[in-house]
Amino acid sequence: MQEKRSSFLDYAERRYRLAGSALVEGGNHPYFVETDLLEESADQWPEGFLSLSHYDYLGMMQDPEVTAAAKSAIDHFGTGAGGSRLVGGERSIHRAFEKELAAFLGVGGVLSIISGYLTNMSIIGHVMTGRDLVIADELAHNSIISGCKAAKCTFLTYPHNDLEALNALLGERRQEFGRVLIATDGLFSMDGDITDLPRLLEIKDAHDAWLLLDEAHSYGVLGETGRGLSEHFGVDPKRIELAVGTLSKSFGASGGFIAAEARIVEWLKFTLPGFVYSVGLAPSTVASARAALGVLRREPERVARLRENSRMFLNMAQAAGLDTGDAIGEAVVPVLFESPEECVFVAGALLQQGIYTPPVVHVGIPKDAPRIRCFISAKHSQKDFERTVSAILAARAAFQSASIEGLRAS
Numbered sequence: 001m002q003e004k005r006s007s008f009l010d011y012a013e014r015r016y017r018l019a020g021s022a023l024v025e026g027g028n029h030p031y032f033v034e035t036d037l038l039e040e041s042a043d044q045w046p047e048g049f050l051s052l053s054h055y056d057y058l059g060m061m062q063d064p065e066v067t068a069a070a071k072s073a074i075d076h077f078g079t080g081a082g083g084s085r086l087v088g089g090e091r092s093i094h095r096a097f098e099k100e101l102a103a104f105l106g107v108g109g110v111l112s113i114i115s116g117y118l119t120n121m122s123i124i125g126h127v128m129t130g131r132d133l134v135i136a137d138e139l140a141h142n143s144i145i146s147g148c149k150a151a152k153c154t155f156l157t158y159p160h161n162d163l164e165a166l167n168a169l170l171g172e173r174r175q176e177f178g179r180v181l182i183a184t185d186g187l188f189s190m191d192g193d194i195t196d197l198p199r200l201l202e203i204k205d206a207h208d209a210w211l212l213l214d215e216a217h218s219y220g221v222l223g224e225t226g227r228g229l230s231e232h233f234g235v236d237p238k239r240i241e242l243a244v245g246t247l248s249k250s251f252g253a254s255g256g257f258i259a260a261e262a263r264i265v266e267w268l269k270f271t272l273p274g275f276v277y278s279v280g281l282a283p284s285t286v287a288s289a290r291a292a293l294g295v296l297r298r299e300p301e302r303v304a305r306l307r308e309n310s311r312m313f314l315n316m317a318q319a320a321g322l323d324t325g326d327a328i329g330e331a332v333v334p335v336l337f338e339s340p341e342e343c344v345f346v347a348g349a350l351l352q353q354g355i356y357t358p359p360v361v362h363v364g365i366p367k368d369a370p371r372i373r374c375f376i377s378a379k380h381s382q383k384d385f386e387r388t389v390s391a392i393l394a395a396r397a398a399f400q401s402a403s404i405e406g407l408r409a410s
């Protein structure tokens with residue numbers, strides 16, 4: 001009989017250890033926090049509960065118009081779509097929403113998909129085949145990177161936001177491949193910096209490539225009216241072959257979507273595996289996202305307030321000597337720390353004071369760049385930012401003096 005290999009449990013334990021389980025051992029950590037319970041018990045803190053953990057940038061998740069739309073959709077349509085839209089899951093509200101969203105974004109069509117993550121996972125391998133190349137920013141979202149790895153084509157990366165390196169790489173290797181797709185984020189969700197879209201479009205055209213631009217964090221955020229990176233730079237959105245978005249951020253719901261030319265959307269509707277073989281979005285989810293889109297169109301001042309708040313927080317943090325990396329002050333502002341231990345300590349100290357800002361260590365970022373990632377909302381106030389910055393400073397000082405004490409004692 002063959003000698004028994006280690007059990008699956010042993011294997012899982014080892015993998016978990018390598019992933020950094022020591023940081024969260026004992027359950028005393030700031031992850032998987034039940035934020036509803038914190039909100040319910042907010043009066044335990046003199047200044048109440050404050051979250052910078054939700055990417056509900058425009059305050060749609062609790063907006064009465066948005067929640068009412070979801071409730072009435074449940075009454076009208078029931079809870080689920082009941083099937084893939086291709087074969088039974090289609091409702092009138094799916095099409096109405098996609099039409100309105102396409103008109104808002106200035107593109108020919110939109111196809112909504114059950115998750116933003118799945119959208120990237122499914123589209124890249126569907127479009128790019130054997131002789132092709134997909135080339136992604138090294139810090140593109142995990143759903144892009146995983147989608148690239150799962151595709152049958154060759155996969156390369158270029159250094160973060162280094163478009164001249166991309167240009168040079170394409171210059172050297174473009175000829176080896178049939179079709180080429182460049183894939184990147186619009187607004188980077190870990191760093192709060194953006195892609196130089198005009199230059200990227202020049203490079204794409206010069207090398208006869210296509211572009212997949214993930215606007216998950218930039219729709220509702222960038223541009224005067226929240227139409228994303230193309231509005232930010234004053235570029236025609238039709239120059240982007242595939243724009244990907246999510247409903248989980250500025251639209252306060254869940255689900256992903258692809259924005260493209262109408263005929264491309266038509267093709268994908270019949271063939272994209274992540275759409276064809278997955279259930280349609282729940283009608284109540286579509287209804288809430290549609291209501292949020294209505295609010296966004298009517299109240300572009302929410303986008304302006306978000307921008308004002310983001311810049312205010314960025315300036316305050318920088319003035320206090322905190323390291324905000326490359327953030328430009330648009331919705332995502334990380335605060336970087338020297339070590340994962342310091343980062344987790346500070347986030348834990350903030351949570352004890354009723355401020356929820358989860359630490360991001362080893363997940364989706366270079367190992368030497370632990371951070372607290374702050375998601376800014378149009379609903380936040382100057383007082384919220386002052387409270388957060390001073391709590392971070394105090395916790396950082398406490399950590400540093402405890403480290404010095406520790407060194408002295410050893």
Ligand SMILES: Cc1ncc(COP(=O)(O)O)c(C=O)c1O
Nearest residue numbers: 115116117141189214216246248
């Ligand atoms: C850039 C980017 N793309 C895609 C996704 C996945 O979207 P979702 O969480 O809506 O599935 C995320 C998630 O945060 C993201 O940051």
